[in-house]
Amino acid sequence: MFLKEYRVCMPLTVEEYRIGQLYMIARHSAEETxxxxxxxxxxxxxxCSDEEHGEGFYTEKKMYLTSRMPGWVQSMIPRIFYVTEKSWNYYPFTKTEYTCSFVPKFLIEIETNYENNNGSSDNAVDLNEEMLALRQVDYVDIAFDQLSSGEYDEKQDCTKFQSTKTGRGPLMEGWRDTTQPIMCSYKVVKVFFEVWGLQSKVESSVHRAIRDILIRGHKQAFIWMDEWFGMTLEDVRKYEDELQQQTNARVVHGLNTQEAS
Structure with a gap:
């Protein structure tokens, strides 16, 4: 098991981020389909409900990835290859699990807590002593950290964006120590891959991919702020439902086309 805690700050309150995150995930999913x-x-x-965390939402998604794999990988896997995401959202605490239809010994577990601070909490996800001893802490800066590929998109450059609705931004050097409001997403990520000889390489690769996802997703939530700021939770749930219906229809149509060919 490879365990890391990612801390990602945003120039938002925890309640604002709740809306921005739901909007970003829905829009990003639609654009990827x-x-x-x-x-x-x-x-x-x-x-859904939980004795400790109260009322929440359970979401299960299938992420179909076959055509994005290199050709040599596609020759070894089923034509319809997907990753299953199961998420329990008891905001401000969430838990997410990822499993793979092709690799039964592969599992990613993510526990997240959101707090109104700049990443200063020592143990926001309440890890036990054993997990704390294994933990590596990684501070992710949405303004200055780059994707591992080196890819750059000026439209998602947080050092050049300023919200017309809130006046927040651009994010300058040292912004996490000077910006108000500010909140932090604390994500504890555990990666399990029990295949001898490949475990360390695959787990490291997964963490690199997760870090990229955190950078890209949090950039988008900030850059798209003027589109979601002012929405209520009811508004963003309606937006989410509409896009889910559209993306589901596109995925099903594509899968039916693959099976018929």
Whole structure:
């Protein structure tokens, strides 16, 4: 097991981020679903409850990825290859699990807590002593950290964006120590891959991919602020439902086309 805690700050309050995150995930999922069979299908999205965390939402998604794999990988895997995401959202605490349809010994577990601070909490996810001893802390800066690929998109440069609705931004050097409001997403990520000889390489690769996802997703939530700021939770849930129906239809159409060919 490879365990890391990512701390990602945003120039928002925890309640604002709740809306921005839901908007970003819904829009990003829609943009990633092109109708070729690849994309994100929402299978379940319903209320749930927990004795400790109270009322929340349970979501299950299938992320179809086959055509994005290198050719040599595609020759070894089923034509319809997907990752299953199961998420329990008891905001401000969430838990997410990822499993793979092709690799049964692969599992990613993520526990997240959101707090109104700049990443200063020592143990926001309440890890036990054993987990604390294994933990590596990684501070992710949405303004200055780059994707591992080196890819750059000026439209998502937080050092050049200023919100017309809130006046927040651009984010300058040292912004996490000077910006108000500010909140932090504390994400404890555990990666399990029990295949001898490949475990360390695959787990390291997964953490690199997760870090990229955190950078890109949090950049988008900030850059798209003027589109979601002012929405209520009811507004963003309606937006989420509408996009889920559209993306599900595109994914199903693409899968049916693959099976018929």
């Amino acid at each position: 092109k109708g070729s069979g690849d994309g994100i299908e929402t299978v379940v999205n319903k209320p």
